[in-house]
Amino acid sequence: MSHAFNTLDQVTAVPPKDDSRIRRITTEINRHHKRPDALIEVLHVVQDLYGYIPLNLMTFVSREMKVPPSRVYGVATFYHFFSLRPKGEHNCIICMGTACFVKGARNVLEKIETDFQVQPGETTQDGKLGLQTARCFGCCGMAPVVVLDTDILAKVTPENIVGTLQEKIGNNK
């Protein structure tokens, strides 16, 4: 069966030296004295800066921290918070925790999937909306909850979510 390996080109692309983000990452690595146990902290910083963890940045982190490539990749793919693919311009995370589930989060998710033609973990074709699911934001009292970029939307329904999302995507035109 087919499988898309990551290629040498993807892995070895050298990030531009004058990119200030590289300096931020280096600072974080040095702040932890290059200790390998800071790998997760460093990956958090990479994701904060880039919105995801690009492959060539993994190479950079691996070399700077002297952590084997397969370990960096293993860690980055173990934790669901880390994404290896660029996210959308706007990102919408549907909470699928128990409280939200009981209050109908699945219907909200299905509505978004159909109306925006996007599956969890993916971004719409125009790159405007990324859809993800999460396991509980701890706002269960407000269930069902959707996190849109940095806002927490409470008591969402399949009816009201579409409008909210369209407004958000439209606003950015």
Place this chain on the structure above:
Amino acid sequence: MSTKYSVTIDGKTVEAGPKQTILDVCKTAGVDIMTLCYLEGVSNVGACRLCLVEVEGTQKLLPACTTTVAPNQKIQTNTDKLKQYRKMTLELFFSERNHICSVCVANNNCQLQNLAREAGVDHIRFPYIFPEAHTDASHKEFMMDHNRCILCTRCVRVCDEVEGAHTWDVMGRGYQSRIISDFDQPWGDSSTCTSCGKCVEVCPVGALWPKDAMLGHLKKSPEMVTELVHKRKHRS
């Protein structure tokens, strides 16, 4: 503190020392324990759950490979429950990926197959998951076939702990976990692999094999690594 004490295994009293694992004690006492992820010379992970034993006083089944013995411990290794569970564990291994012995390079030289025979597994009662898995023939000498991988991580451990290359690791999680080389690149592209072949020798199944091996003629020698570790430790 290094005094010997006695433990009971399947009703037989045997001598044991502190820090010895139940598996070590069983080996010395000639009690056969089924193992799969265990390999002498690399660290123990207790992942395959085939070496589980019953210990009086605890409800939990404990892996013999990682549990150290305690004085006067009463250990059972072959109860009906354990036999049944071992069988189920083996069945789960078979149902997980695409194991078809007759077309496997390791046929008749496969530890999983041997254990299944030993445990009396004559059919798999659970539906095969048949996941999409791939093979990697990019390395000049060796092959990797994920269809047959059982995720025992012997290759990962030997590569990290003995060879020191850490080419292999595990990516993802749950039933979607997979062994990867470097950044999930073709093995042949790996910048860390020394092509030492230890992973191939220790792989208990037909997931890793040398390209020149003929179907059904594959011989592996995991003991090679055990001896190597021993020799390195006692180098004068």
Place this chain on the structure above:
Amino acid sequence: MNITELNQIAETVRQKKSEFKKCVYVCTGAGCISSGSLETLDAMKKAVKESGHEKDADIRPAGCMGPCVQGPLVKIIPEDKMYQKVVPENVKTILDKSLLADEVISSLLLFSEKGEGGFSKAADNPYYRKQNKIVLENCGSINPESIEDYISIGGYSALYKVLTSMSSEDVISEIKESGIRGRGGAGYPTAMKWKFVHDHASAEKYVICNGDEGDPGAFMDRSVLEGDPHRVIEGLAIAGYAMGAKQGYLYVRAEYPLAIKRFDTAIKQARKLGLLGEKIFETDFSFNVDIRVGAGAFVCGEETALMASIEGKRGVPSPRPPYPAESGLWGKPTAINNVETLANIAPIIQRGGKWFSAIGSRKSTGTKVFALTGTVNHTGLIEVPMGMTMREIIFDIGGGIPGGKKFKAAQTGGPSGGCIPEQYLDTPVDYDSLTGLGSIMGSGGLIVMDETSCMVDVARFFMEFCMDESCGKCVPCRVGTKHMYDFLTRICEGEAAMSDLEQLKQLAPFVRDTSLCGLGVTAPNPLLSTLRYFHDEYIAHITQKRCPAGVCKMTSGVGHVH
């Protein structure tokens, strides 16, 4: 920092507070923020300032007050008025009537729209009357971003007491007398855990606060970390002293940015005042705390996986023994305590183990914080004495089921727990009773389900969760949860035969008995407990291809052949 300075800080704050006629607390927990409480807070401050009453009313942010769904919540002291859904438009009225005068605005009172209002004093409301707040006593009544506020209500005096008048053994025996058991779920006696680490001779030891609250539907730890972070730091420091650890960690989920921010602020404040760092209270005790942020893996709530994650590795558990108390973080003796457990430590030291042990039931002392959610009227955060019945919690505090629907089950313990059907509503809620019913106390998620929930679907929901969260190390969990999920899916889709149910029943105890860590061991619980209490629903799905609750979409009748 010495005791005189500590008392001085407390006195200054108290003095300042007493100069105000009224104090207004605006809830700034994550729940209320999502309903706009920050705007309310700003509007309130602005209104007071513009009307020239800055010296009369003190407007402060506070932590979670409980009934999140009614937010933004505002509390007025000294009358203890609790107003709900306060938007900036309400601010002027509140200022005129309840701050400059003493009137009650009944339309804003908590739960007023449900016809349950009329309690001008919040403490009289049955919602609060039946609660007993120890862990949450400061949540909602101090500013979580002010160490001075915490000190003013006696904060860090327990640490002072411990460092200056108690030996480490004294501390452990006080904790032992309290009878407190770990609030993370399993209920292991805290004193025993501490004693094991204490007894291990090692120059390096660690104490970890487990804030990886992964149970979906639980937010107790988040609320405590957001609402009273210093209480947790004080608990950590006392634990460190009792066990001989100099370094503590908070391991917290990345999904809780506000909790991380507030805890980080709290650490910095404590360091600045010398309440963390070298020679605390001029004694020989030094202690530091650092934060480690998780990255989205439920299994990291498991102790050995959590430590692997702190070490920067894949959060994969290891077999126990060896236990963390013997070989934990970086191979050193380590104690891992839940947020809520640590939040109980300072009060136990201050008021005594005996006082604590008198609360709750005999084998489960103290209180328990629950996140009450699902189909229940008053969703939010509550704290009740152990041993209260499920009925009291759901119907008296929770206000019952909305929309005249019928109660079906209460789920505790999340994906590791089980559900409690109606016939057991009068069982006291404590560790042992819940275990007896096939559920567990868990960390405190309590999800109420009414007749519109399908229990097979619920079992599948939790199994999917466990399958997705399984680390993949051991076979029973990795493959077993996948098989069980597939079987449950077939049942929900009306495609299963009775033989599938039989296989499911074989797999469940096998996965429970042979998995490596707690995740796999408890993964079959929701399945087993729904099988126990709602067996007929499974049968209806299989033999009649019918979902009694009308949730599952059946695809039967398409000629599926087995």
